[in-house]
Amino acid sequence: MPEHFRALIVILAVAGIVFTLARRSATDLIPYRDFTRRRNLWFALTLLAFVSQNFWVYAGIAAIALTVAGQRDRNPVGLFFLLLFLIPPASAQIPGFGLINYLFDLDHIRLLALCVLLPAFFTLIRQADTLPFGRTWPDRLLAASIALTSLLYLRETTVTDTLRQTFYLFIEVFLPYYVASRAIKKLSDFKDALLGYLLAAMVLSLIAAFEYTRHWLLYDALIDALGMQWEMSGYLSRGGSLRASATTGQAIVLGYVVSVAIGFFLFLHVYARSRLQRFLGALLLAAGLFAPLSRGPWVGAAVIITVFIATGRGAIKRLMLLALAGALALPMLAVLPAGEKVLDLLPFIGTLEKENITYRERLIDNSLIVIQRNPLLGSFDYRSTPEMQALVQGQGIIDIVNTYISLALKVGLIGLALFVAFFGTVLLSIRKSMRSFPDKDDEERRLGRALLATLAGILVIIFTVSSITVIPVVYWSVAGLGVAYAQMVSRLRHTQTAAASNASLQLR
Template sequence: MGAAKKIEIANYGAGYVAKVGRQYFVAWVVLTSCAFLTSNYYIFALLSFSLIYFLRKKIPIEAQGGLYLVLLLGLPSLSKTIPGFLGLQQLFQSSWPLILGVAFVLAERQGRIFKFTEKVDWAVFLFFAIVGILLLRKSSFTDGLRYVFIYFNLICVPYFIAKKISKNAASVRLIFIGYVFIMLILAGAAVFASLKHWNVYQSLDSALALNERGITGYKYRGGFLRASTTLGAIHLAIASFGAVILYSYLSYGTRSSLYKKAAFFLFFLTIVLTFSRGPWLIGLGVLALYFAMDRGSKGLIYLVIGLAAFAMLLSVSGVLGSVMDGLSLRDSGNVDYRQHLLEVGISEIMKYPFFGRLDFRDAAAFKTLIQGEGIVDIVNTYLQIALAYGVIALGFFVYALIVWPISIYRKAARSKDLQRQKIARAYFCFMLCIAISIFTVSSFNVGSVFFPLIMFWVGVGHGVEGY
């Protein structure tokens, strides 16, 4: 909480921010205790649901967006199939994002959550509607209905929760603070786990008797355990770069302190320990763009000139070729796999362009992509969506994730309000970092923590737009 000192929000002073930070910390401690100490999934679900209901009554509405992020990222997906009764084999697949979303919706007391007032609302809903209808192609109609319920909570619920809560600059900045706060906690846990080779959250698999591998696996690279907590290594790197952008915005103009330097150091150390070179390059590029945009058109010109001068220096030194190979990761087998996946994926999309096919992995072309684990890993979120649900669904998703933030930034850039421009710039660069990075990793999964995070941030755009 020391990293939040001197941060003020609109009419709220640093004391108010510190108070909200303490509430976030207590919420995280209690939630984590519920997960690790109950040793029973149903008791955990009941206690966490009660906790959310209590917190929504006690914490001011403008601070509840940050609370949602603290709780969402405070635990991994915790996916578990709930067994059925009276002839039903199963009810549905529960997960932590689903429990959190349902609890937030049921605890809402200030009007309806699901209101359609803008184009992006319909884009999100139509994205879900296409996915939901096509999910009815499952082997049985009841299975299809179960997945429709899951994906409604994956797509619509986090988006409309964010839209409801983020109404102005104060609520958006508190969302930024909540995100940076939980990412600092995850960064500390990730660095500790990586250096100590301790799979902290993996113990929840057996403790809560999870019958789904909802917690991401921990992998080694170069003898090091890749940093990973409630998010996988690649997702953690993406999320950490986003935290750097938002904390840079929040701490702008505040006096440099040990807390501030320690926070940035911890984020960058976490990013390094994820050993995810794709997000490294993307994140650094977007971060450079963010600081260049802060200086307006001159900053962008300086950025281009600086890159050109650096390239000329490398060329004169005779190392440009090797450096470019390293930056493009041509020495990595993962890149060859991703390139092959993209070629095969686009070819398969052209066969079923409009509505995709759920069993696309059974196509003969994908047999060449089977890895050592015996699976075809679709490490590209856009391909995931297009292959299973078609380019129409992908189009609505791209509109919400990319076109919507661009339009928000352009409106802010045309205004004369400097503060609005700054918050829109931070939001745009944050979303850009996510949009580019998920080209390298799968995210659209049942029980995923990261995809609800994406959809929540799409909804935050309403607060930025209505600054």
């Protein structure tokens, strides 16, 4: 039996376990028919990808199925999140039919955005209650960032390719942000969307645990079966163990995806029917976070948990207990059979692959020299400078494992400032909106805590990795959820003020 068919059997079995265990809790949050339809679509598209033997066959049939599903689904963000990590986002070129070299590169994420998010975008802009784009500071900063990036493409490529790159920005940056920030309007919508992401991440987590224990990347053979090439795919190890990657292509990307899911789990876990379900969910995500053996996401997950606790009831006491638990865990690891290996993997403590930390330090030092030459708008040929060439690794590549450095090199300090200001305004709007709920156990406040913590964790993790594969789609979507949260709270305040005013008039 071909390897990708054997992998398919494992993937279907693993996903079946997750969906079965999560069904009862999930259907307490969303209608059963929505859960069933999305689950069945997940299985159908996975089967299609593995048996089609050709990416274009998969893309053609999937496009029809996704378009129909998007029209029927009441929450396009929930559907988008559940299917976001379905298969690896390896791309293929749509031919230009003699007019141009090619139209654009198509992958699973772009296909999903075009079939689910684009129709939702056109629906939202026609609705009277949709906040027009540009009314919020994040909107304006994002628009400025996209415009600047598009214009700067002209200095390094043709007009045709600049239009192509701008199209990518539209479907990979604008659409996830816009639909997430406008389609989510009620608390139930947030539960639906976050549940979709959490279910997808739990499937990935169990797949990652299998890959780690069996030393087998389940989706590696799928790329060959579809007749595609993808430089992101490949076996990597750390400390003699395979670093799982599932559909994300890179171990650190998988850790990032699971870290975000942990932030969402902090909000959703209280709706689980039993403590056992909550424990199993937490254990599964912990396994998914560990299996990639990526330290940046571990730090990010710690930030997420810390920020979530710090913004809740009894923060000081709980943070002290968390710190005590961490301090006690270290000596326990030292005496356990496999504890020494775990300690070697820990950031700031372990000694394994310290050269990666050294490389990151050199990257920052050398990049700062290059940035000083073109500080405002960066340069398109920064990789050819002597300082960057000194960073060429054994694979012949310069791995810019820092999103902020990458932005400063490509679009300068102006582009970096727009990026940081965008996320800063989203964080401030979430924090300000949380103050509308003095009761720290309130549902809406707990949602704000989870979004604030998750976004803070993301901003820490991307300091250790460039924006590859699914990373940017996730952080633009989460930022959109943050804007949607602020708008939801604003509407609640307006409704409460109007109700109080009406009550006052009636008393008079």
